[in-house]
Amino acid sequence: MLSCVFPELKVLDISSTNLKNLALESIVGNDNAGNDDAGNDDAGNYKLKIACPNLVSFNYIALAPWLPHFAFESLNSLQNAFIDLDDYNEDDMENERCHVLSTIFNDFREVKVLKLSEAILLEVLDPDPAHEEPAFFSTSFNNLKSLILSAGPGVCLMPSMLRLLNCSPNLEALAIYSPKHRRGYNAYRKTPNKAAISCLTNHLKTVEIKHFCGYANQLEIVRFLLKNGHVLQRMSIRLAAGVENQGKIISRIMKFRRSSSSVVLEFLDPKPVNEFSDYLFDGEQKNYNYV
Numbered sequence: 339m340l341s342c343v344f345p346e347l348k349v350l351d352i353s354s355t356n357l358k359n360l361a362l363e364s365i366v367g368n369d370n371a372g373n374d375d376a377g378n379d380d381a382g383n384y385k386l387k388i389a390c391p392n393l394v395s396f397n398y399i400a401l402a403p404w405l406p407h408f409a410f411e412s413l414n415s416l417q418n419a420f421i422d423l424d425d426y427n428e429d430d431m432e433n434e435r436c437h438v439l440s441t442i443f444n445d446f447r448e449v450k451v452l453k454l455s456e457a458i459l460l461e462v463l464d465p466d467p468a469h470e471e472p473a474f475f476s477t478s479f480n481n482l483k484s485l486i487l488s489a490g491p492g493v494c495l496m497p498s499m500l501r502l503l504n505c506s507p508n509l510e511a512l513a514i515y516s517p518k519h520r521r522g523y524n525a526y527r528k529t530p531n532k533a534a535i536s537c538l539t540n541h542l543k544t545v546e547i548k549h550f551c552g553y554a555n556q557l558e559i560v561r562f563l564l565k566n567g568h569v570l571q572r573m574s575i576r577l578a579a580g581v582e583n584q585g586k587i588i589s590r591i592m593k594f595r596r597s598s599s600s601v602v603l604e605f606l607d608p609k610p611v612n613e614f615s616d617y618l619f620d621g622e623q624k625n626y627n628y629v
Contacts, residue, residue: 463498509537552587579608
């Protein structure tokens with residue numbers, strides 16, 4: 339369902355016992371939808387009810403700041419969830435989005451694959467560097483096997499990533515995509531000393547980083563994962579096009595301490611993928627340069 343406008347919409351009810359894949363993008367429900375008023379407070383003031391007991395995959399893309407009020411029923415079959423939100427920095431709207439997303443995370447706690455965009459990672463999971471932990475975020479993803487994150491190459495992704503790793507004890511695969519058109523805006527912060535993270539100690543086997551620019555925040559993530567990934571088997575890094583001093587960046591990474599003696603580092607040539615959604619459906623070609 340793509341770019342649908344439902345004037346005077348109060349409830350969007352999607353119920354089906356046969357539906358397995360559901361994708362919603364830019365669903366608008368308000369009296370002023372035709373005025374292109376993306377900032378209208380009523381734009382997302384409707385209830386989205388989904389009752390699909392056999393639903394396997396759910397993708398939700400909001401290209402405006404507002405979110406509907408979600409009501410999920412019987413999501414026991416859901417395995418793959420993708421949430422992509424537009425950036426928005428108004429405090430009132432941010433608080434509302436945090437509340438809505440807390441409900442979504444709780445309903446998605448059994449998924450095996452979770453994909454999250456930059457707006458969620460920065461505005462929701464890491465809204466304020468002074469806060470040790472977002473008060474609403476208490477979900478545990480005990481069945482999560484694969485986590486895919488999107489954030490600009492200059493973004494300090496570490497705090498949000500640590501929170502997600504801590505609540506995903508059985509995670510086996512981590513992918514980080516850095517859209518080239520997003521530079522990020524929060525400053526570099528050194529990784530705090532943390533107790534051992536279960537998935538890094540026992541389960542995380544593969545790490546993929548797309549569009550790597552060699553920024554301090556990106557290097558810190560690589561350093562941290564190599565140092566703490568005790569059972570890590572492979573880390574692949576695809577360099578962004580136009581990155582200078584590629585040889586120096588690779589040389590520096592190769593000197594990082596590794597807890598896993600069997601981990602293989604792969605450095606891949608640049609590839610022109612510019613959107614997070616494109617990456618999610620990208621057929622990766624095995625064009626590796628081994629170092």
